[in-house]
Amino acid sequence: MTERNGARPQLPLGLAKRGYSGVIQHLAAGDAGSSLSAIELESRLIELGFVEGARVEVLHEGIVGRDPIAVRVENVTIAVRRREAMAIIVA
Amino acid sequence: MEAPLMHLALVGTPNSGKTSLFNALTGSRQKVANYPGVTVERKEGSFVTPLGRQVSLVDLPGTYSLRGRSPDEEITRDMVLGRTPGEAVPDLVLCVADATNLRLTIRLLLELKSTGRPLMLVLNMFDIATRRGVTVDVARLSEALGMPVVTSIAVRKGGTADLLRQTDTIAAQAPAPLAQNLWQPLTIAQLRATQREADRIIAATVSLPEKPDTWTARIDAVVLHPVAGLAILAVILFVMFQAVFAWAQPLMELLSSGFAALGQLVHDILPAGLLQSFLQNGVISGVGSVIVFLPQIIIIFLFILLLEDFGYMARAAFLMDRIMGGAGLHGRAFIPLLSSFACAIPGIMATRVIDNRRDRLTTILIAPLMTCSARIPVYTLIISAFIPAKQIWGWVSLQGLVMFGLYAAGIASALGVSFLIKFFMWRDYAPAPFMLELPDYKMPRARSIAIGVYTRAKMFLQRAGTTIFSMMVLIWFLASFPLPPAGAQDPAINYSFAAMIGKAMEPVLAPVGFNWQIAVALIPGMAAREVAVAALGTVYAIEGGKEAAEQIGQVLATKWSLATALSLLAWYIFAPQCASTLAVIRRETGSSKWMAITFAYMFALAYAASLATYNIAVALGAG
Numbered sequence: 213m214t215e216r217n218g219a220r221p222q223l224p225l226g227l228a229k230r231g232y233s234g235v236i237q238h239l240a241a242g243d244a245g246s247s248l249s250a251i252e253l254e255s256r257l258i259e260l261g262f263v264e265g266a267r268v269e270v271l272h273e274g275i276v277g278r279d280p281i282a283v284r285v286e287n288v289t290i291a292v293r294r295r296e297a298m299a300i301i302v303a
Numbered sequence: 304m305e306a307p308l309m310h311l312a313l314v315g316t317p318n319s320g321k322t323s324l325f326n327a328l329t330g331s332r333q334k335v336a337n338y339p340g341v342t343v344e345r346k347e348g349s350f351v352t353p354l355g356r357q358v359s360l361v362d363l364p365g366t367y368s369l370r371g372r373s374p375d376e377e378i379t380r381d382m383v384l385g386r387t388p389g390e391a392v393p394d395l396v397l398c399v400a401d402a403t404n405l406r407l408t409i410r411l412l413l414e415l416k417s418t419g420r421p422l423m424l425v426l427n428m429f430d431i432a433t434r435r436g437v438t439v440d441v442a443r444l445s446e447a448l449g450m451p452v453v454t455s456i457a458v459r460k461g462g463t464a465d466l467l468r469q470t471d472t473i474a475a476q477a478p479a480p481l482a483q484n485l486w487q488p489l490t491i492a493q494l495r496a497t498q499r500e501a502d503r504i505i506a507a508t509v510s511l512p513e514k515p516d517t518w519t520a521r522i523d524a525v526v527l528h529p530v531a532g533l534a535i536l537a538v539i540l541f542v543m544f545q546a547v548f549a550w551a552q553p554l555m556e557l558l559s560s561g562f563a564a565l566g567q568l569v570h571d572i573l574p575a576g577l578l579q580s581f582l583q584n585g586v587i588s589g590v591g592s593v594i595v596f597l598p599q600i601i602i603i604f605l606f607i608l609l610l611e612d613f614g615y616m617a618r619a620a621f622l623m624d625r626i627m628g629g630a631g632l633h634g635r636a637f638i639p640l641l642s643s644f645a646c647a648i649p650g651i652m653a654t655r656v657i658d659n660r661r662d663r664l665t666t667i668l669i670a671p672l673m674t675c676s677a678r679i680p681v682y683t684l685i686i687s688a689f690i691p692a693k694q695i696w697g698w699v700s701l702q703g704l705v706m707f708g709l710y711a712a713g714i715a716s717a718l719g720v721s722f723l724i725k726f727f728m729w730r731d732y733a734p735a736p737f738m739l740e741l742p743d744y745k746m747p748r749a750r751s752i753a754i755g756v757y758t759r760a761k762m763f764l765q766r767a768g769t770t771i772f773s774m775m776v777l778i779w780f781l782a783s784f785p786l787p788p789a790g791a792q793d794p795a796i797n798y799s800f801a802a803m804i805g806k807a808m809e810p811v812l813a814p815v816g817f818n819w820q821i822a823v824a825l826i827p828g829m830a831a832r833e834v835a836v837a838a839l840g841t842v843y844a845i846e847g848g849k850e851a852a853e854q855i856g857q858v859l860a861t862k863w864s865l866a867t868a869l870s871l872l873a874w875y876i877f878a879p880q881c882a883s884t885l886a887v888i889r890r891e892t893g894s895s896k897w898m899a900i901t902f903a904y905m906f907a908l909a910y911a912a913s914l915a916t917y918n919i920a921v922a923l924g925a926g
Contacts, residue, residue, distance in 0.1 A: 248736055253736070256736075257738075258491070258495055259367040259368050259407070259410070260367065260738060261498065263495055263498045266502075271527075272621075274529060274622065274624060275530065275532075275622075275625070275626070276625035276626060276628075276629070277625060286406055287403075288406060288740060289519075289523075289741040290741070291621045291624075291634075291738070291739045291740075292736075292739075293736060293738075295736070296738065
């Protein structure tokens with residue numbers, strides 16, 4: 213699962229289901245519809261370890277609208293709402 | 304010649320174990336204050352190195368970067384850069400990392416390097432890392448980072464020996480010429496580059512186990528389960544409130560009888576008169592009736608600190624985020640609101656973790672609706688006087704259940720008010736993001752918890768000794784003067800200032816079922832809610848003599864109707880909060896406007912709730 217697989221479809225992490233695991237391809241902070249500016253959102257995501265090539269896995273989901281999600285990023289667990297996770301493109 | 308004081312600063316990401324390291328190094332030699340002009344808490348402690356060097360250590364707010372997104376993070380940045388006026392430039396910056404989780408700290412450290420400050424990396428919780436199969440090549444890491452790296456186990460005796468030794472070594476060296484500060488706010492490309500560099504360094508020096516921490520994964524499988532997780536959260540809160548009510552009881556009775564005995568002693572020693580009345584009824588029974596609640600305050604803080612150290616608080620925020628979002632609240636508001644159960648003041652100050660101004664303001668406005676520990680005295684007194692101490696369903700105490708209901712009413716009204724604020728004031732704004740690290744679970748350590756509880760208990764007692772004491776003296780004065788005319792038939796208090804004030808307020812409060820004695824008690828209750836209990840004690844003790852002073856509750860049960868008691872309980876769910884809370888709201892929001900709004904809306908709610916409760920209770924025959 214650590215290898216980058218060109219055949220796998222890319223999708224925003226915000227749409228991933230519980231149990232999904234993949235690798236971050238790039239960040240698209242402008243498309244997320246977050247209330248933060250694209251620059252601020254991207255900075256925060258990077259500070260929490262969401263950078264290209266990092267392995268991610270969706271561990272848990274909240275009860276209302278399966279939101280927020282708890283994501284394992286390498287060996288750290290980060291809680292994030294799906295709206296912001298839309299900025300993280302994985303495959 | 305004595306070496307000059309060495310200044311150290313602690314920085315680190317949230318959850319890096321910074322506080323436990325700070326506690327381990329400084330023990331109880333801590334001073335907590337505020338940075339001038341801002342409400343960021345400034346924690347300073349001191350210790351002596353093995354070679355006898357005096358060290359002052361400042362614990363800086365946790366941060367992931369030096370961008371300074373919030374007042375807390377700005378303090379950390381400015382302190383490291385030596386820009387804070389009146390603060391010593393740190394001789395050495397200790398960057399604390401959780402050894403099991405280096406990724407985000409190493410990135411922060413690379414950013415810190417550009418400030419040119421002397422740095423040292425402290426790999427904390429090294430024992431846990433070793434146990435989990437994380438191995439760190441400390442020498443290579445130190446070489447790769449270009450700074451000393453030490454390991455530490457903050458929670459073990461002698462666990463900081465390495466750190467202390469290295470501090471001595473650095474202190475003994477001639478101070479290196481200060482490198483230039485090259486730090487500038489990082490661009491996104493630079494941020495990304497530092498994280499890549501951090502990952503490269505970690506790959507070369509740290510080997511991680513194949514599987515993540517299995518305990519955390521196993522616990523989270525249950526605790527973060529959408530249904531089971533919420534059930535567990537509800538159980539934790541329920542146990543907490545049962546504990547506050549039930550466990551504290553024996554200790555409280557002990558304290559209570561202790562103060563009664565002391566009052567009796569004063570009564571027996573001194574001749575009857577004003578001094579005897581002042582000491583027994585004003586000072587001892589007044590302050591005593593507040594100090595009695597120390598066990599409950601200790602228990603509630605014990606729970607909060609245990610959950611925090613265990614790593615559960617972040618999970619609670621995760622579980623509650625969308626549910627609170629429905630009421631217009633941010634998941635991060637959960638921790639400040641939970642702290643408000645102990646006291647709204649630390650709760651309101653804790654809203655600084657919410658970086659969106661609107662979310663923060665909403666949280667500040669509703670924080671006083673959370674049932675703070677100062678209301679416990681009032682609730683306890685009335686519940687034990689009016690609610691029968693029986694068990695229902697065999698194991699649930701009815702009194703505990705009523706207490707739980709009062710807490711639930713506070714929470715429900717807070718959510719309702721928040722919803723209205725969001726709906727009417729800020730409906731056009733998109734919700735702020737929720738991003739929070741869920742740290743691995745850690746066994747809380749007794750020593751660190753003990754230091755935390757001790758600090759809180761000390762603050763409560765200081766308040767009891769100052770604000771509350773002076774209020775009690777004032778109340779006693781108002782209730783004792785002017786003295787009744789010679790040959791008066793009625794109890795002495797009926798001729799006092801207190802009676803005049805209370806009777807003047809009575810027409811306003813009569814519709815909600817309050818008599819003038821309650822009106823008298825409500826006035827000092829504004830200074831600090833718990834004073835109301837002591838004030839009732841004083842009012843009735845002076846009225847009824849020393850027999851009455853022994854059991855305020857028994858007296859109330861004979862003087863008030865059930866409807867009045869329930870009305871007072873309803874009043875206190877919303878009770879216009881204490882003066883110190885209002886002062887903190889003004890300071891935190893930077894305007895008197897929000898303070899006035901809070902006061903007005905809570906007063907209106909309290910009056911409406913009491914009015915409804917009283918009239919319904921009377922209609923049901925409890926009048």
